[in-house]
Amino acid sequence: MPTADRTRTAALVLAVGLVLADSSIVTLALPDVLRQFDARVGGVAWVLIGFNLALALTSVPAARLTDRLGAARLYGAGLAVFAAASLACALAPSLGALIAARCAQGVGGAAAVCAALELLAPAVGTRQRALGLWVGAGVVGTAIGPALGGALTETLSWQSIFVAQVPLALVALAAGPRRERGLATLPLQPVHPPHVAANAALGLLSAALTAALFLLVLLIIEGWRHSPAIAAATVSLMPVAALAAGRLGRRLAALARALAGTILIGGGLAALSLLPGAGPAWTLAPQALIGLGLGLALSALTDVALRERTPEALHGAWTIGARHIGVVVGLLLLTPIFTADLQREQRRAEQAGVAVLLDAPIPPLAKLDLAGALADRLRAAGDRIPELGPAFARAPTSLRRAPAFRRLQTNLEDQLDRAGTDAFSRSFMAAAILALLALVPIAGEHRRLELA
């Protein structure tokens, strides 16, 4: 492949990965956004929902526009909008402004991603290879997003996620194709209708995967009170497993990959709903299953939805639309379950904590002092799970050294961990059900998938 084509291909792959990573990249930054704008979980979820909804709703119209404007022009315009909107996200003075800028990112991103599919084929020579690169960039981008966002949030700030996207988008814009060549001249009127079963399964799996990315990160940071860096390191297992699945799945037919992947995602999410303890280590095995499932199922279903269907950009847009509508549905379904459960678990944790405190074998006056300090921590935490350490640090040194006092702190923190973990349990189970529902359209299209 000539160097110029290689550069163009790299730029197109970068653009697809960058845009689709944005669907999940802010996940780890959400707790910081929550604090900065003094918002609620339901409100902050719209930072994710806004982007995904805009991407879902504009991807098909954007693909249709490639006919009128030309794929290269649309790609450039889309990336320019995406870069400008990324800068607006970084500078957003309020949650409303951030959500509006995220919607603009989604619109620009939809144009760039749909046009990129049309532009990849002439750059790499074959449609099959173009499709593989387009799907792969999307899967890796989606899976790697939380880890990248988490690392940036931890080392710099949540705004740095968006600042970093500006030069990357501009590089993808500058190095990308300026005009279409060769293969990208198919008519844009749909010759084939969208593949309903594959797109429905993609939507359901994406809804379920939202839980894996959004809820798991919230569980690690808010539920278990770990840093974004720890959360980033933990959830980075998923993209690694997804990449490994790409190699494992090479010999499998599309139906086998779709079925096995869906079962693995459902099983991993069900295991997350039944965690036997608190701590990132317990999430590793479920994440490995989800990552493998993600790598197998998403690529297989996208492959099926696009293969032998023209025009390709339009069918690619249908898959993007289905996936991101799925993300939005997942967020809208799971966020209320999770927020209601978090409130219920806070009440249970308070009562369990009071019981532990009342029965602790420490002097009654020390108990009363500690109760006051803990009540202050609860009030300061508001809707969130409180840090208990400062309340215990206020006790006299002689008391802090007493084994019964240290045991009391451990027991209280254990109750918080239990509450934090249990608060996510039903949401993960709901996500597992969504994932397993994807088996229905896959089974319905058994024959067609087998042939594909």
Added chain:
Amino acid sequence: MRSGPAAALAAVAATGLVWAYVLLGGGDYEPSRVADPCRPRPFRVTQAIGGLTERLALSALDGAACDLRVSREQLVLALGDRRLPGDPSPTRRDAALRSGLRRALDEAQRAGRIGGIAAFVLRQAIEAAPVGALFDQFLGAT
């Protein structure tokens, strides 16, 4: 490779992990359930200083919570700044506190921690004293 073996392998891995997590206690990893306040606890005094007073207070809380049909822990949280389920009137709450204190004295007497005369004097005090107001003042001071 056909879809059957791959799907079966995935199903084995998925159900195996879920089963392992359930066996390790996954279904029960939740905050401890609070005890039923109507079931008496052993009247054990563990602290030398203030231990008996604390034990009496805890038994009284159990008794009052049982009377109000809430948990001891809900009652403690309500004595701070929360509302109790059912939102009982101050009179109802005071009556429940009195009932709890009576039960605490009974338990202390049965455990041999308080003599007959002391119990009689304390019982008279419970009936005469503005229990709710004293409790509120005590909580305000702490």
